[in-house]
Amino acid sequence: MPELRRDPVVGRWVIIAVERAKRPQDVAPIENAHTTAEGERNCPFCPGREDQTPPEIMAYRPAESPPNSPDWTVRVVPNKYPALQIEGELDARAEGIYDRMNGIGAHEVIIETPDHNATLATMPLQQLEAMLHAFVDRAADLEKDTRFKYIQIFKNVGEAAGASLEHPHCQLIATPVVPKRIAEELAGGLAHFGYKQRCIFCDTLRQEYDDGARLVFADDLIVSFVPYASRFPFEIQVMPRRHVSSFKNVAEEEVKHLANHIKLVMGKVDGVLRTPPYNLVLHTAPCGMDELEHYHWHIEIIPKLAKVAGFEWGTGFYINPTVPEQVAECLRTHRTD
């Protein structure tokens, strides 16, 4: 019998095809997201080609190394083709029954490593930690601009997941509105807090940790698990056990553990699915809402796999051909060493 499961935060129901489910490892990716010699030859993010990007906003580099020289470990530059524009006023207004505002915001690229061929699974932990520090530094800086309501950090890997360049990088978009999905999570979290006086993400973590069936990996600071009402095969959430609403306030110890989780989890995903295209999205509290009792930062990883049906865009109704507990077991038991 197929099963309907409800996401406790946003209230979305998902069909889990329990009976006719594929073995998780049989779900094939749309493509494999490998780097190529040609991609590397023309890569504007590789060291020595700093002049092919707009001048850097920030970089981690030795004290004596000048900006836009090759000697960096992480480098943040404006997106050459920004979706939003940094200068100007919002000028929010009605157009009849509609609402619009100017597309004010920031659109940055966080180049995670000088190594064109690295992946989150293969790069050194230290490099992953530097990437996470860059997230914090950029978010803290951009939050000072009161026009911005949300700092969206995400990573697209592989063309099928929306990436146009191979070199390991994340994107940051600062938006003058809170994205719908985050607003829904905030509303769901607030409703739960209103009933129970507890954070719904803390409740989820506790249940996942005690149950264990959907765990991928857990330590004393961070938990990685397959969501109960997963929309997609191999969807994974990574969440801190400590209640913190904004990623900006992540502790140094948590950064270290988080880097370890990301490396480990992506190693398993890449191993089982042979480096699929994927999206990684950081969910955090809106700007200036650092101390919410009802929100809890987390990371969502969504491999882009074949046969994701199309009608979901129109209806918000998902059919997942894999069983979350089986996916978790498959990932849990996959050795990456």
Place this chain on the structure above:
Amino acid sequence: MPELRRDPVVGRWVIIAVERAKRPQDVAPIENAHTTAEGERNCPFCPGREDQTPPEIMAYRPAESPPNSPDWTVRVVPNKYPALQIEGELDARAEGIYDRMNGIGAHEVIIETPDHNATLATMPLQQLEAMLHAFVDRAADLEKDTRFKYIQIFKNVGEAAGASLEHPHCQLIATPVVPKRIAEELAGGLAHFGYKQRCIFCDTLRQEYDDGARLVFADDLIVSFVPYASRFPFEIQVMPRRHVSSFKNVAEEEVKHLANHIKLVMGKVDGVLRTPPYNLVLHTAPCGMDELEHYHWHIEIIPKLAKVAGFEWGTGFYINPTVPEQVAECLRTHRTD
């Protein structure tokens, strides 16, 4: 300057890349959704192969023609690999903080025409009308089952849009819960009605009709337009001017006009984008809610085009590389004769 636009019904903000926008006709589809000789050779939906589907639920055929014989114009069969199962009890219950129920529902296939190579743009109007009548007949029949809360009718064309068979067909899924997107539309519609005592869809229609900039085609019964806050290039809505919440209550004259709209609009889409893969989704009121003042049935058409970025799944934040007014103009001026 890019522009942020808000969908008035569900409150979703969308970035419209006004400046760096592509010319609408330059947006390329992921693939072209043509039928193939091989697909036709092995097609279980073609006349004469009625034994390759489960026995038919309903068909439009001459009075003397027996069920499951070749002489039909529209044929409805159970999905051979149903996402939901028709027999059983819902057995809704909690799993700790989570909610689940059995996957009870119906999953049917509406074979629109005996002609393997027909499309919505090329089939005779009469055939389109028969397809729409089948929607009404199946919805009316399934609504009698009180376990079902929503009848979801949709069409996937092309592999990239989730189709696994070429032969023109729609799917129907009767669900024991209302899909999230529909629930959001109902909530948005209700909020608007609470403020203004008017249907938000009627308001939208009036503004689109008066403004004209986003119209694709309009007559005295139906309006086809590109939504103000389109998420995707060439997203199109088709809506009746008369306020009716449930498609089940569509008038015969409206069916005729709607068939004409679908044929014309899909002719333009296929012409401009060279038969792209697409999804067509019918949005209608939940079962047993025939007389809602705040909901209004409509059809959403979403071509599946290249470079739909991936992070939208995670955030609900869309970047549309085309300008809705330019898309509408491009479709409006494209001649299909």
